[in-house]
Amino acid sequence: MNGSNDTVDLATTPTAGPDDSTVAPELRLPQPGVSGGPSEITIVVIEDHQLVADGFRIVLNAIPELTVLQVANSCAAGFVAVAKHRPDVLLLDHWLPDGLGAEQIPALLELSGSTKILLVTADDSDAVLVDAISAGAVGVIVKGKRASALIAAIRAAAKGNAVVTPDVLDQIRRANSAGNGRDRISHE
DSSP states (O other): OTTOOSEEETTSSOOOOOOGGGSOGGGOOOOTTOOOOSOOEEEEEEOSOHHHHHHHHHHHHTSTTEEEEEEESSHHHHHHHHHHHOOSEEEEESEETTEEHHHHHHHHHHHOTTOEEEEEESOOOHHHHHHHHHHTOSEEEETTSOHHHHHHHHHHHHTTOOEEOHHHHHHHHHHHHTTSSTTTSOOO
16 A cells, blocks of 8 residues: 555554444443443554454454554564554454564564464465464454454453364364374374
8 A cells, every 4th residue: 555554553543433323232332431341452453454454443442341552564563563562462464465474473472472363364274274373373263254253252362262263173173184284283
């Protein structure tokens, strides 16, 4: 994109939430005066498609305990965002203009070991899924899932739980049993 910034720092950029009348109940904003509830989960998004990144930001910021701190559209900008914010959860696109998301996972974990990484991808090939999990991602979310699945995955990841949907788990098992990932997946 010509003239676009690599990142949008949402910690300093005000955002308007969606009108509650058009939002599914699990995505609605909290009512004024209602406090308490779950603790905050901070998120950084690395996604090069602006429309997708904006959708993530809008949907996730509409959930009371979720806060998207920054959106980056490249691996390089993503490393800066992760170093700056040390988020609880990182949503990492696989296909980025300056590298593959799964290949960045070890370095991102070295940078911020407490950050839980969810690979978000349209490429649900066995190799991508196995590579992401083997590299240290806590889960993989295939684009095309409902927002509620992404929200549940973020909540689970923030608690340290593995996030692998049954269809993704089946693919990993098939790849592993076929020998494609036999040496890449630990059987602890």
